[in-house]
Amino acid sequence: MRKxxxxxxxxxxxxxxxxxxxxxxxxxxxxxxGASVYVLVTKNALHFVTSLTLKTLxxxxxxxxxxxxxxxxxxxxxxxxxxxxxxxxxxxxxNIIGKVxxxxxxxxxxxxxxxxxxxVIFAPAMNDQMYMxxxxxxxxxxxxxxxxxxxxxxxxxxxCGYEGIGRLASQDAILKKIESCLKKVHSR
Ligand SMILES: Cc1cc2nc3c(=O)[nH]c(=O)nc-3n(C[C@H](O)[C@H](O)[C@H](O)COP(=O)(O)O)c2cc1C
Numbered sequence: 001m002r003k004x005x006x007x008x009x010x011x012x013x014x015x016x017x018x019x020x021x022x023x024x025x026x027x028x029x030x031x032x033x034g035a036s037v038y039v040l041v042t043k044n045a046l047h048f049v050t051s052l053t054l055k056t057l058x059x060x061x062x063x064x065x066x067x068x069x070x071x072x073x074x075x076x077x078x079x080x081x082x083x084x085x086x087x088x089x090x091x092x093x094x095n096i097i098g099k100v101x102x103x104x105x106x107x108x109x110x111x112x113x114x115x116x117x118x119x120v121i122f123a124p125a126m127n128d129q130m131y132m133x134x135x136x137x138x139x140x141x142x143x144x145x146x147x148x149x150x151x152x153x154x155x156x157x158x159x160c161g162y163e164g165i166g167r168l169a170s171q172d173a174i175l176k177k178i179e180s181c182l183k184k185v186h187s188r
Pocket of ligand 1: 091
C-alpha cells in the first residue's frame with residue numbers, strides 16, 4: 001500500500017522549546033509514512049533533545065552547524081534547502097520567527113530558511129505572554145503575508161506553569177498541514 005509521504009523529502013527544524021521532545025514522535029510518524037527526513041537543529045535545541053535520538057529516528061545525521069559537511073558535499077544549507085519538498089519548523093520559537101521575519105541568517109536553521117523556495121510550515125510553541133507580545137505578533141503577520149504557513153498553537157496548560165495560548169499544536173494538526181501543503185504548488 002502506498003504510504004502518505006512516499007517519495008517526499010521533508011526537512012524538520014527543531015528550536016529550543018520545551019516542546020521539542022514532541023517532534024521526536026512527529027519524525028517517527030513522517031518516516032513510518034514513507035518520508036525521507038533530515039533534521040536540522042539550532043544549537044539551543046540540543047538542550048532539549050539529543051542528536052542521537054534525532055539521528056536514530058530520522059535515519060540520517062542531524063544537521064547542527066552551517067560549517068559541517070557530513071552528508072551534503074557542497075554548501076550544506078543551500079543543498080538541503082534545495083533538497084526539501086517541504087520544511088517544517090517544530091517547535092518554532094519566538095526567536096526563529098523573529099529572525100526569519102528580519103532576514104537574519106546566523107545559524108543552520110535560519111540560513112536554510114532564507115535559502116529555500118520550498119513551502120515552510122512553522123508550528124510555534126511558547127509562553128502565552130511571548131505569543132501575545134505585539135512584536136512577535138507583527139513578525140507572525142509579516143511571515144504570513146510572505147506566504148509562510150502556520151499551525152496555530154493551542155490554548156491550555158503551559159509547561160511554564162501558566163494557562164493560555166502557546167502549546168504546540170497536536171501532531172495530528174501538524175501532519176495534516178504537511179499533507180495539505182505538499183498537495184499545493186510552491187507558494188513563494
Ligand atoms: C526551559 C526553557 C523552555 C523554553 N521554551 C521556549 C518555548 O517554548 N518557546 C520559545 O520561543 N522560547 C522558549 N525558550 C527560550 C528559548 O530557548 C530562547 O529564546 C533561545 O534563545 C531560542 O533559541 P533558538 O530559537 O535558536 O532555538 C525556553 C527556554 C528555556 C530555558
